[in-house]
Amino acid sequence: MTIDEVTGLLRIISDFSDEEIEYYFPLVQMYFNQYRDIDAEQGDREKLVYLVASRIYYEISKLRINADISSFKAGDITVTSRESGLQKAKRVYEAALENAGGLVEDTGFVFKGV
Secondary structure (H helix, E strand, C coil): CCHHHHHHHHHHHCCCCHHHHHHCHHHHHHHHHHHCCCCCCHHHHHHHHHHHHHHHHHHHHHHCCCCCCCCEEECCEEECCCCCHHHHHHHHHHHHHHHHHHHCCCCCCCCCCC
């Protein structure tokens, strides 16, 4: 798995511009580094790339200012927005985690064996 594979998929699954991805690149690297040493076969590798890209998408979405209108009514007109970026990112990440969950493990607390 390479960081280019992850950022390439991040561009596809998110609404982030190239400038935003560049702006958040230190965060991208941080999350990528958490998973880069996982040794996976080709099919699992694709799942892992998707998991990492969706995790980054979700984490960046939590940081972005999101002013989505959920519902607004003025007289006879009602405006309802689509799913917010954060909600979408969370759904994508949860689906990827479910799909590739066997590839990653929770190492937990450092002293859990004590």
